[in-house]
Amino acid sequence: MKISGLIIAAGLSGRMNAFKPILEVNGKPLIQIVIEKLSPACDDIVVVTGYKSDAIERVVMNLPGVKTLYNDEYEKGMFTSLKRGIKNLSNSDWVFYHFVDQPTIPDVFYKDFVQRINPECNWIQPSYKNAKGHPILIAKNIFNLIMNAADESSLKEISKNPEVQKQIWECDYPEVLEDIDTQEDFNNRVLQKGKSI
Numbered sequence: 613m614k615i616s617g618l619i620i621a622a623g624l625s626g627r628m629n630a631f632k633p634i635l636e637v638n639g640k641p642l643i644q645i646v647i648e649k650l651s652p653a654c655d656d657i658v659v660v661t662g663y664k665s666d667a668i669e670r671v672v673m674n675l676p677g678v679k680t681l682y683n684d685e686y687e688k689g690m691f692t693s694l695k696r697g698i699k700n701l702s703n704s705d706w707v708f709y710h711f712v713d714q715p716t717i718p719d720v721f722y723k724d725f726v727q728r729i730n731p732e733c734n735w736i737q738p739s740y741k742n743a744k745g746h747p748i749l750i751a752k753n754i755f756n757l758i759m760n761a762a763d764e765s766s767l768k769e770i771s772k773n774p775e776v777q778k779q780i781w782e783c784d785y786p787e788v789l790e791d792i793d794t795q796e797d798f799n800n801r802v803l804q805k806g807k808s809i
Contacts, residue, residue: 613705613706613729614655614703614704614705614706615653615654615655615704615705615706615707615708615726615729615749616654616655616656616657616658616701616704616706616707616708617647617650617651617653617654617656617657617658617707617708617710618657618658618660618694618697618698618701618707618708618709618710619643619646619647619650619657619658619659619660619710619711619712620660620690620693620694620697620709620710620711620712621633621643621659621660621661621662621668621712622660622661622662622663622665622683622686622690622693623662623663623686623690623693624663624687628792628793628794628795628798630795631663631664631667632712632713632792633664633667633668633671633712634664634667634668634671635798635802637715637802637803641671642712642713642715642792642802643659643668643671643672643712644671644672644675645715646710646712646714646715647659647672647675647678648675649715649717649718649719649722650708650710650722651675651676651677651678652719652722652723653708653722653723653725653726654677654708655677655704656677656678656679657677657678657679658678658679658680658681658697658700658701659672659678659679659680659681660680660681660682660683660686660693660694660696660697661680661681661682661683661686662682662683662684662686662687662693663686665680665682668680681696681697681700683696685763688763688764689763689764691761691763691764691765691766691767692763694709694758694767695758695759695761695763698750698755698758698759699759701755702752702755704752705751705752706729706749706750706751706752707749707750707755708722708726708747708749709746709747709748709749709750709767710746710747711746711747711791713791713792713793714746714747714787714788714790714791714792715792715802716787716790716801716802717747717785717787717788717790718785718787721738721783721785721787721788724783725738725747725749725781725783726749728749728779728781729749730779732777732779733751733777733778733779734750734751734753734754734775734776734777735748735749735750735751735754735771735776735777735778735779736748736749736778736779736781737749737778737779737780737781738780738781738783738785738788739780739781739782739783739788740782740783740784740785740786740788740789741786742782743789744780745788745789746788746791747788748767753775754770754773754775754776757770757773757775757776758770
């Protein structure tokens with residue numbers, strides 16, 4: 613079974629005063645922190661870039677098992693980056709779909725999460741206190757649903773398709789609900805945790 617990581621890092625970081633993927637914590641950019649946590653659970657990782665792609669390339673170029681994929685339509689929205697990544701990972705059995713702005717998820721989460729994989733479902737999503745979070749594991753048999761959807765679509769819309777067989781994992785990791793949209797989020801959710809990330 614081949615599990616591939618897919619990290620979306622193509623957006624403009626519009627609500628931040630800085631470019632999210634390369635914001636540093638403990639001397640490491642967020643994109644590198646996420647990759648290093650995700651890597652043990654994956655056979656390979658694809659990072660989809662767009663805005664400031666060269667800055668991300670410089671960070672990840674020497675990380676083992678990682679390649680970048682440029683999405684020239686990133687301004688149309690995140691779903692175009694997902695489609696670009698899925699198309700490139702057609703030989704994978706599962707894709708670990710991860711946002712770049714979730715660096716606080718603990719290492720142990722990833723090992724726990726991949727153990728939820730079973731043939732009865734094709735969509736595995738963590739939940740904390742009945743609130744659904746990210747990252748998501750997506751199986752190969754629904755890749756076409758994503759590829760054939762309009763660029764303006766969303767994973768939320770895909771999830772409503774009857775072909776999607778969901779497994780919601782009620783977990784003990786509140787971090788699956790945390791992402792970073794603003795400088796305040798970064799200060800409160802990331803910098804305050806410091807070396808515990």
